[in-house]
Amino acid sequence: MVKIRLKRIGAKKAPHYRIVVLDSRTRRDGMPIDEIGYYNPRSKELKLDRDAIERWINNGAQASETVRSLLRKAQAHSGAGQATMS
Secondary structure (H helix, E strand, O other): OEEEEEEEEEEOOEEEEEEEEEEOOOOOOOOOOEEEEEEEOOOOEEEEOHHHHHHHHHOOOEEOHHHHHHHHHHHHOOOOOOEEEO
C-alpha cells in the first residue's frame, strides 16, 4: 500500500518535515517514491504540490492522520500567507 506521510529532516531539537509518498513497509526516513511538500512546525510554513497530492490520492495512496490534518489546514488557510499550495 502506498502512503503519504512525513519524513523527518533537520537538526536535533529543530525538526523539519518533507511530505513524501512511499510504500507503507518503508521506514520513516527511507527512499521516497515522490516528494510532494514541505512542513516546518516551528514557523508553521507549509508548502504543498496540490496536483501531485490529488494524483496520488486518486491512484489509491492513503494519507497519514498528520498529513490529512495538514491538508485540511492548508485548504482552510489557502487565502492566508501561512499555507501555500502550489
